[in-house]
Amino acid sequence: MKRIYMDNNATTAVRPEVLDAMLPFYREQFGNPSSVHWAGRAVSGAVEKAREQVAKLINCSPAEIVFVSCGSEGDNMALKGTVDALRDKGDHVITTTVEHPAVLETCKALEKQGVRVTYLPVDHNGMLNLAELEAAITDKTILISVMWANNETGNLYPIEEIGAIARKYKVRFHTDAVQAVGKVPVDVQKANVDLLVISGHKLGAPKGVGAIYIRRGTRLTPFMHGGHQERNRRAGTHNVAGIVGLGVACELSGAHLHVEAARIRALRDRLEQGILERVPEIKLNGHPDPNLRLPNTLNVSFAYIEGESLLLNFDMKGIAASSGSACTSGSLEPSHVMGAMCVDVVLAHSSTRFSLGIDNTEEDVDYVLEILPPIVQRLREMSPLYNRAEPLSCKECQVIRKVL
Amino acid sequence: MYSEKVMDHFSNPRNVGEIENADGVGEVGNASCGDIMKIFLKVEGNVIKDIKFKTFGCGAAIATSSMVTEMAIGKTLDEALELTNAAVAEALDGLPAQKMHCSNLAADALHEAIKNYKETHSA
Numbered sequence: 001m002k003r004i005y006m007d008n009n010a011t012t013a014v015r016p017e018v019l020d021a022m023l024p025f026y027r028e029q030f031g032n033p034s035s036v037h038w039a040g041r042a043v044s045g046a047v048e049k050a051r052e053q054v055a056k057l058i059n060c061s062p063a064e065i066v067f068v069s070c071g072s073e074g075d076n077m078a079l080k081g082t083v084d085a086l087r088d089k090g091d092h093v094i095t096t097t098v099e100h101p102a103v104l105e106t107c108k109a110l111e112k113q114g115v116r117v118t119y120l121p122v123d124h125n126g127m128l129n130l131a132e133l134e135a136a137i138t139d140k141t142i143l144i145s146v147m148w149a150n151n152e153t154g155n156l157y158p159i160e161e162i163g164a165i166a167r168k169y170k171v172r173f174h175t176d177a178v179q180a181v182g183k184v185p186v187d188v189q190k191a192n193v194d195l196l197v198i199s200g201h202k203l204g205a206p207k208g209v210g211a212i213y214i215r216r217g218t219r220l221t222p223f224m225h226g227g228h229q230e231r232n233r234r235a236g237t238h239n240v241a242g243i244v245g246l247g248v249a250c251e252l253s254g255a256h257l258h259v260e261a262a263r264i265r266a267l268r269d270r271l272e273q274g275i276l277e278r279v280p281e282i283k284l285n286g287h288p289d290p291n292l293r294l295p296n297t298l299n300v301s302f303a304y305i306e307g308e309s310l311l312l313n314f315d316m317k318g319i320a321a322s323s324g325s326a327c328t329s330g331s332l333e334p335s336h337v338m339g340a341m342c343v344d345v346v347l348a349h350s351s352t353r354f355s356l357g358i359d360n361t362e363e364d365v366d367y368v369l370e371i372l373p374p375i376v377q378r379l380r381e382m383s384p385l386y387n388r389a390e391p392l393s394c395k396e397c398q399v400i401r402k403v404l
Numbered sequence: 405m406y407s408e409k410v411m412d413h414f415s416n417p418r419n420v421g422e423i424e425n426a427d428g429v430g431e432v433g434n435a436s437c438g439d440i441m442k443i444f445l446k447v448e449g450n451v452i453k454d455i456k457f458k459t460f461g462c463g464a465a466i467a468t469s470s471m472v473t474e475m476a477i478g479k480t481l482d483e484a485l486e487l488t489n490a491a492v493a494e495a496l497d498g499l500p501a502q503k504m505h506c507s508n509l510a511a512d513a514l515h516e517a518i519k520n521y522k523e524t525h526s527a
Contacts, residue, residue, distance in 0.1 A: 308462035384442040384458035
């Protein structure tokens with residue numbers, strides 16, 4: 001059976017060049033980079049080289065990069081570290097309703113400690129109103145946290161404009177750029193970002209490694225206390241192999257960014273157009289202008305059917321995608337992103353995300369386009385909502401839900 | 405995640421569809437949880453002669469709907485009323501824990517259909 005992986009926003013395969021670069025650091029180059037002896041010296045240079053590779057991709061100085069274990073750690077560090085370090089300045093954080101749980105749940109935890117958090121709403125396209133963002137800023141605002149790109153819809157947020165607003169009001173600006181780095185150009189100087197988080201496994205490096213950019217002079221209370229690693233900003237023995245992998249993945253992404261993004265964008269557009277042409281009664285989730293979405297992401301809802309059923313059917317044909325349905329989120333509610341966009345609850349349950357990657361081909365797209373319409377039709381014919389004359393008996397079915 | 409039996413009923417569901425002029429129709433579920441099940445009955449002499457279902461929901465919802473139709477067909481109404489959601493899940497070799505609550509409503513839909521039959525065919 002064919003195996004087609006279109007869930008690259010969940011994770012990516014480790015690139016072969018990345019793995020090759022990593023392996024020596026599990027074997028002969030096993031030393032601790034903090035050690036002074038030959039074994040340590042052999043690897044400390046590798047960590048510093050990786051730091052340069054990461055820095056180059058986002059246009060910062062290597063000294064502004066701190067390695068962490070994952071994107072969630074970076075986001076926790078940015079938010080909690082800022083709240084603690086700027087306690088004397090204020091207690092107000094501004095974020096959005098569509099952030100990743102790494103930010104949203106951290107904000108909720110901070111609220112329990114007395115921090116005030118404004119969750120900015122989005123419109124039905126999932127976009128922010130920057131006037132509302134500006135209006136939310138008070139003299140107690142210490143942090144604005146807005147993701148660079150949304151993991152579910154692929155929506156790209158106007159980070160440069162938000163950076164300009166943050167600078168105007170002298171408020172610190174954090175962005176969860178986990179979905180953006182490696183897919184679109186990211187320049188921390190241009191965007192005036194103070195804190196930016198990267199996750200390795202989203203761009204061809206392994207799981208268990210990430211990085212946070214901390215603009216020079218940004219006071220941040222450490223999240224992990226312990227040894228003196230990372231200039232006292234993050235304790236813990238370096239994940240040397242993972243860090244080396246992240247460095248190589250960043251270098252490869254940077255070198256091929258424009259070519260690969262254009263190629264993947266063409267595949268995504270082919271998939272998007274193909275589905276829109278072949279399947280009636282569907283809804284595109286996210287901004288209708290494909291230029292305002294990540295080049296690799298397509299999120300679409302198929303009316304009358306539920307996402308998990310769709311994914312299981314795809315899976316039986318070898319296609320890996322993901323869904324915003326409650327059944328796949330592990331909770332009883334569909335995706336908070338769909339809720340924030342006021343997507344009808346039944347449509348939210350069928351929201352399906354295709355996130356393409358460097359291994360996808362035109363053949364893959366055509367295979368999905370061939371397989372998908374009959375699956376959708378079969379599930380629709382099984383659904384009591386399809387071709388339904390009488391109104392639904394439950395009240396929830398008719399209301400458009402709002403979350404948060 | 406799912407047992408082989410669940411996947412069998414999910415990929416080859418039995419008794420999908422509607423019965424025209426059904427003797428009893430029952431619908432349960434909640435769109436916000438993502439599961440709605442509808443059961444159609446043909447009853448002759450207190451026995452379920454034919455049964456069909458339509459379901460909006462996840463793999464477990466579709467599989468339990470299919471299973472309950474197999475379990476109910478040929479049973480008397482009183483026997484069918486004794487079928488429980490737990491028995492349906494057991495017949496499928498179990499469901500994942502998180503599915504027991506939201507997607508295991510097929511026996512409820514069957515009971516609703518029987519109730520509807522009794523209401524419309526009393527006297």
